[in-house]
Amino acid sequence: MKSVCRLTLTNQQREIKMSEIKVLIVDDEVEFAATLAERLELRDIAAETVNNGKDALSTILIRPPDVVILDLKMPDLSGLEVLQGIKTHDPSIEVIMLTGHGSTSSGIEGMERGAFDYIMKPIDLDLLLEKINQAYEQRKNRRKQP
Amino acid sequence: MNIFNRWLAKFLPADEYGIDDASGINKRYKRFRISLLTTLLTISIVPAFITAAIGYFQYRDLLQTTEKEQLLWNLEGAQKTMQALINELHSSIDFIIREDRCEEMLNPETLDAMLVRLKAKYSGFVDLGVIDSQGIQLTYSGPYKLKGYNYRVQEWFGEVLARHFYVSNVFLGYRNIPHFVIAVSKKLPDSDDIWVLRATINADTLQKFISTINTKASDDIFIVSRSGKLQTSSRYFGNAMEYCPVCEPSSHIHEIVKLQGGMGDVLQVSAALENTPWMLVLMKEKYIHQAAWSSFRKRLLLIFLGCSVTCLVISYSLSTMLTSLIHETDEKRQSLLTDAEHSNKLASIGRLAAGVAHEINNPLAIIDQKNGLMQDLLGLTEDFKYKDKFYTSIAGIQNSVSRCKVITHRLLGFARRMDVILEKIKLNELIQEVLNFLEKEAMYSRIRIELHFQEDLPEIYCDRGQLQQIFLNITNNAIDAIGKDGLVSITTKLQETDVVVQIKDSGPGIPPNILKHIFDPFFTTKAPGKGTGLGLSITYGLVKKLGGEITVSSEVGKGATFEIRLPVNPDKSAERDKDE
Numbered sequence A: 001m002k003s004v005c006r007l008t009l010t011n012q013q014r015e016i017k018m019s020e021i022k023v024l025i026v027d028d029e030v031e032f033a034a035t036l037a038e039r040l041e042l043r044d045i046a047a048e049t050v051n052n053g054k055d056a057l058s059t060i061l062i063r064p065p066d067v068v069i070l071d072l073k074m075p076d077l078s079g080l081e082v083l084q085g086i087k088t089h090d091p092s093i094e095v096i097m098l099t100g101h102g103s104t105s106s107g108i109e110g111m112e113r114g115a116f117d118y119i120m121k122p123i124d125l126d127l128l129l130e131k132i133n134q135a136y137e138q139r140k141n142r143r144k145q146p
Numbered sequence B: 001m002n003i004f005n006r007w008l009a010k011f012l013p014a015d016e017y018g019i020d021d022a023s024g025i026n027k028r029y030k031r032f033r034i035s036l037l038t039t040l041l042t043i044s045i046v047p048a049f050i051t052a053a054i055g056y057f058q059y060r061d062l063l064q065t066t067e068k069e070q071l072l073w074n075l076e077g078a079q080k081t082m083q084a085l086i087n088e089l090h091s092s093i094d095f096i097i098r099e100d101r102c103e104e105m106l107n108p109e110t111l112d113a114m115l116v117r118l119k120a121k122y123s124g125f126v127d128l129g130v131i132d133s134q135g136i137q138l139t140y141s142g143p144y145k146l147k148g149y150n151y152r153v154q155e156w157f158g159e160v161l162a163r164h165f166y167v168s169n170v171f172l173g174y175r176n177i178p179h180f181v182i183a184v185s186k187k188l189p190d191s192d193d194i195w196v197l198r199a200t201i202n203a204d205t206l207q208k209f210i211s212t213i214n215t216k217a218s219d220d221i222f223i224v225s226r227s228g229k230l231q232t233s234s235r236y237f238g239n240a241m242e243y244c245p246v247c248e249p250s251s252h253i254h255e256i257v258k259l260q261g262g263m264g265d266v267l268q269v270s271a272a273l274e275n276t277p278w279m280l281v282l283m284k285e286k287y288i289h290q291a292a293w294s295s296f297r298k299r300l301l302l303i304f305l306g307c308s309v310t311c312l313v314i315s316y317s318l319s320t321m322l323t324s325l326i327h328e329t330d331e332k333r334q335s336l337l338t339d340a341e342h343s344n345k346l347a348s349i350g351r352l353a354a355g356v357a358h359e360i361n362n363p364l365a366i367i368d369q370k371n372g373l374m375q376d377l378l379g380l381t382e383d384f385k386y387k388d389k390f391y392t393s394i395a396g397i398q399n400s401v402s403r404c405k406v407i408t409h410r411l412l413g414f415a416r417r418m419d420v421i422l423e424k425i426k427l428n429e430l431i432q433e434v435l436n437f438l439e440k441e442a443m444y445s446r447i448r449i450e451l452h453f454q455e456d457l458p459e460i461y462c463d464r465g466q467l468q469q470i471f472l473n474i475t476n477n478a479i480d481a482i483g484k485d486g487l488v489s490i491t492t493k494l495q496e497t498d499v500v501v502q503i504k505d506s507g508p509g510i511p512p513n514i515l516k517h518i519f520d521p522f523f524t525t526k527a528p529g530k531g532t533g534l535g536l537s538i539t540y541g542l543v544k545k546l547g548g549e550i551t552v553s554s555e556v557g558k559g560a561t562f563e564i565r566l567p568v569n570p571d572k573s574a575e576r577d578k579d580e
Helices: A011-019 A030-042 A053-062 A079-089 A104-112 A125-144 B002-011 B022-096 B099-105 B108-121 B155-163 B203-212 B290-380 B387-415 B427-444 B464-482 B535-545 B570-579
Strands: A022-026 A046-050 A067-071 A094-099 A117-120 B125-131 B137-141 B165-167 B179-187 B194-202 B220-225 B255-261 B264-272 B278-284 B423-425 B447-452 B460-462 B486-495 B498-505 B549-554 B560-567
Touching: A022 A030, A022 A053, A030 A046, A030 B290, A046 A053, A053 A067, A053 A079, A067 A079, A067 A125, A079 A094, A079 A104, A094 A104, A094 A125, A104 A117, A117 A125, B022 B108, B022 B179, B022 B194, B022 B203, B022 B264, B022 B278, B022 B290, B099 B108, B108 B125, B108 B137, B155 B165, B155 B179, B155 B194, B179 B203, B194 B203, B203 B220, B290 B387, B423 B427, B423 B464, B427 B447, B427 B464, B427 B486, B427 B498, B460 B464, B460 B560, B464 B486, B464 B498, B464 B535, B464 B560, B535 B549
Parallel strands: A022 A046, A022 A067, A067 A094, A094 A117, B447 B486
Antiparallel strands: B125 B137, B125 B194, B165 B179, B179 B194, B220 B278, B255 B264, B264 B278, B423 B460, B486 B498, B498 B560, B549 B560
């Protein structure tokens, strides 16, 4: 059983705040995406939400994010298809898959196709923050290399 | 062929779905066994019986024929003997009235002398008389005054004139003693005159003579007239002159008459004696081959009984064996059907569970996030009156969400069909690894874990993660069941091509009504919130997926034993997985 974590900004989080990470949340569940965005904003992470795959791909063109949090199961374009679109457009954008399946296999499949990591719904915010941080670090490294 | 098949279908214990009670099923197998036994007995004993019957009658006929032939042979001998006697009597008398001695015979003294000589030879001679062609007795030698008596009108006189020789039936006459008459006629040489010599002989002579013909082959021998009057005494029919009822229809030729006498079957043969009105009769009461016949019958009966008993024993054991074999096969099939039903049930429940879990998961994620947001905002808000209450409520929601999360994750895990990744696994080591997780918990509860590992257990191809899950679930359950103070013993061993792991606990045991449902999803005896009721059904599904078997046996008060059987050979399990 996890203890309820109170919102206190740690040093690490302050660092992230300084670095101004931009996150795009893609989920057909409007409420979920909005709430998650709000919570990330509270932690000084710039979060934008879209509710389908098409919007996600168009948003990437206009305002490229650092990290995309992508739901696997969506109507029309599926998470994996969107992932492919993102990676063809800009391989340096890191993607964290959201799986509601309770199964690791689809998450692993996403990782095989270039996703940075996956996290199961309902999500643990601390874990997500950690993964976002890691993903951001990797993106920074990738950008430096070329 | 169709008729035969239909008959066979009727005969076999056909599947009657719907008959669920054991007595009905047992009755069906009993009926089958009885009809099988009847059929086997019929096809084995009926031919044996027919063969025995054929043998019986054939042998009886053979014996009868032999005996008949023997009796006929005896008859022939007796007939020849009797014929010889009659011929001798005939020639004796014939000798007396030789052509040249006719004159002498008229002298009573000569006749007396003749009678004396005849008497010396045959004591039965009573008198002699010479009669002329007119029927008048010219001379007489004997005890009566019969000289001058006229026989002309008597029947025998005509016959003797015509046939030159005559033998009468036995009659009583004046003296009331049975006797018979022999008469011979002679034509005188110089004239056409005919003389007749008549001799009376006591029937005793006949009786004595016939008594000398004593054959072993016959029980009774006697002479009878053509009208059925006994000429000599008979064992069966009384003394001479009495009427013999069975001899009447006898004719001249040899004949075999089978009678129903008082003492059973009597075989009778008879033959006519030449130049006499008599018939010689031989009777045989029982078969001469009595001994051979009875021993044959005894042997036949013994063999038949032996055959029958053997048939009975073989048929009985065969029908019992076949019935139990069919019964067993049926039961096996039934249990396979039940198994399949059970897996189907589990699969459909799994699909349902996955659907429900998935639908619930999304709203749950939203609740979780909203709750998190509330908490975040509360952290940024200044203190107010009920702030702590808010925190507690939020913590409560968080707790409930976590519980739901566990359930949905397990449900999804129960339903998912993760790929099985096969690798070489040392089962003993794997179990040891799993136990490392549980050691502390067991220690706190003062539960000892005993290991009985077969050291040379072969490595099995299996999925590591799933195996860990299986043993974790079962061992955890065992620890939960014991509560405090107890023993869990884990045994591994190789049985044929399977590796068997037994996990035995010293807990309170599982009552039979619970044992039945132990692998059913959502079945739990734990307090609400403590168990999902999915642990064992997930374990069951995992073991099945790995091509194994899991069984549980328990007695109340004696703990429970889970047995997991995993194939060493992975190919079969993969195939079985595909079939499901």
